[in-house]
Amino acid sequence: MEFPEIFLNTSLLAELKTPDRNIIYDVLIIGGGPAAMSAAIYAARKMLNIAIITIDFGGQVKETSEVENYLGFQNINSNELTARFEEHVKTFNLPINTGIAVNEVIKKENIFGVIMKDGTSFSGKSVIFATGEHHKRLAIPGEKELTGRGVSYCSICDAPLFVNKKVMVVGGGNSAFTTALDLSRGNAEIILVNLAKGWQADEILIQRLKNYKNVQFLELHELTGINGKDKVESVTLRNLKTNEEKIIPVDGVFIEIGNLPNSDPVRNLVNLNEKGEIIVDCVCRTNVPGFFAAGDVTSIPHKQIIISAGEGAKAALSAYEFLTLTSKT
Numbered sequence: 587m588e589f590p591e592i593f594l595n596t597s598l599l600a601e602l603k604t605p606d607r608n609i610i611y612d613v614l615i616i617g618g619g620p621a622a623m624s625a626a627i628y629a630a631r632k633m634l635n636i637a638i639i640t641i642d643f644g645g646q647v648k649e650t651s652e653v654e655n656y657l658g659f660q661n662i663n664s665n666e667l668t669a670r671f672e673e674h675v676k677t678f679n680l681p682i683n684t685g686i687a688v689n690e691v692i693k694k695e696n697i698f699g700v701i702m703k704d705g706t707s708f709s710g711k712s713v714i715f716a717t718g719e720h721h722k723r724l725a726i727p728g729e730k731e732l733t734g735r736g737v738s739y740c741s742i743c744d745a746p747l748f749v750n751k752k753v754m755v756v757g758g759g760n761s762a763f764t765t766a767l768d769l770s771r772g773n774a775e776i777i778l779v780n781l782a783k784g785w786q787a788d789e790i791l792i793q794r795l796k797n798y799k800n801v802q803f804l805e806l807h808e809l810t811g812i813n814g815k816d817k818v819e820s821v822t823l824r825n826l827k828t829n830e831e832k833i834i835p836v837d838g839v840f841i842e843i844g845n846l847p848n849s850d851p852v853r854n855l856v857n858l859n860e861k862g863e864i865i866v867d868c869v870c871r872t873n874v875p876g877f878f879a880a881g882d883v884t885s886i887p888h889k890q891i892i893i894s895a896g897e898g899a900k901a902a903l904s905a906y907e908f909l910t911l912t913s914k915t
């Protein structure tokens with residue numbers, strides 16, 4: 587193996603057992619969200635020699651405040667839910683590397699090399715890649731600070747928090763219209779804003795939303811700021827035809843301008859679809875033997891915690907099957 591030499595930064599992780607760079611692990615699990623954590627638990631219970639490599643623990647779940655659709659919990663604080671996942675994983679005392687992103691995954695002579703951003707590397711006979719996705723951001727003042735405090739990227743999760751409230755939805759495609767329709771069920775007052783001219787969603791969704799009385803359609807408008815101290819209080823909106831800017835009081839802002847899978851590190855290794863998602867079959871296999879993927883980074887639809895956790899479990903069982911079969915050949 588000729589992966590780059592390593593320098594282990596242990597300062598971030600004093601209390602954790604760190605992965606050994608001289609070992610070829612059975613499975614390297616990349617990611618620290620629900621998919622990766624579930625995969626870790628299933629792989630550990632199969633007594634596989636595994637290591638987890640992730641930037642952080644929790645993933646996107648940490649971006650919301652309450653979770654109301656995870657089996658067994660009517661309502662749970664997202665930090666508590668991720669803490670429970672993490673605590674469960676840590677009972678197996680697995681080696682974990684956090685704080686540094688994976689830059690690239692390569693395969694050489696049936697061994698995978700996971701190259702970190704700092705040039706260090708880990709080796710494994712198989713990989714479970716579960717790096718999730720990130721929502722495209724507007725990158726405007728207030729967006730980051732108020733995420734989870736009125737700014738949301740997930741109507742399935744957060745629409746129930748805006749019953750009878752005034753909400754802005756940003757975007758002109760199917761996601762924006764689906765979000766607006768979710769909000770309409772809670773009788774929200776909706777302002778739909780699109781930077782472009784017209785609406786890009788399917789006609790059926792457009793018609794459905796037009797049947798809702800409490801919605802205002804604003805094309806050719808740009809959101810330039812989200813304002814509020816501890817929660818969203820108003821937005822600053824610019825009319826692109828007149829260049830006029832005004833402040834509109836709202837309780838929430840849903841940003842639906844698309845998602846981007848975190849698949850960059852493997853774009854030269856596995857097949858991706860047109861969205862950049864890793865193409866997997868129903869048991870999380872990719873076109874590369876030994877390379878499995880799970881959760882939001884994959885082509886599996888319906889990005890949710892419970893789905894990612896289920897996919898992570900499947901990926902671990904598939905990796906186990908793969909290792910069992912290859913060890914016999």
Ligand SMILES: Cc1cc2nc3c(=O)[nH]c(=O)nc-3n(C[C@H](O)[C@H](O)[C@H](O)COP(=O)(O)OP(=O)(O)OC[C@H]3O[C@@H](n4cnc5c(N)ncnc54)[C@H](O)[C@@H]3O)c2cc1C
Binds near residue numbers: 643718719721744891
């Ligand atoms: C604001 C918000 C609210 C939501 N609310 C809900 C809800 O109420 N209910 C629900 O079911 N779903 C909700 N979701 C969706 C849910 O969070 C995701 O479907 C789920 O977290 C996906 O899990 P995952 O493990 O696939 O990926 P992620 O949660 O995205 O985790 C990815 C992990 O990979 C790590 N990672 C990424 N890139 C790298 C890299 N290069 N190297 C190393 N590590 C990397 C990240 O640090 C992270 O730990 C919400 C999402 C958002 C954004």
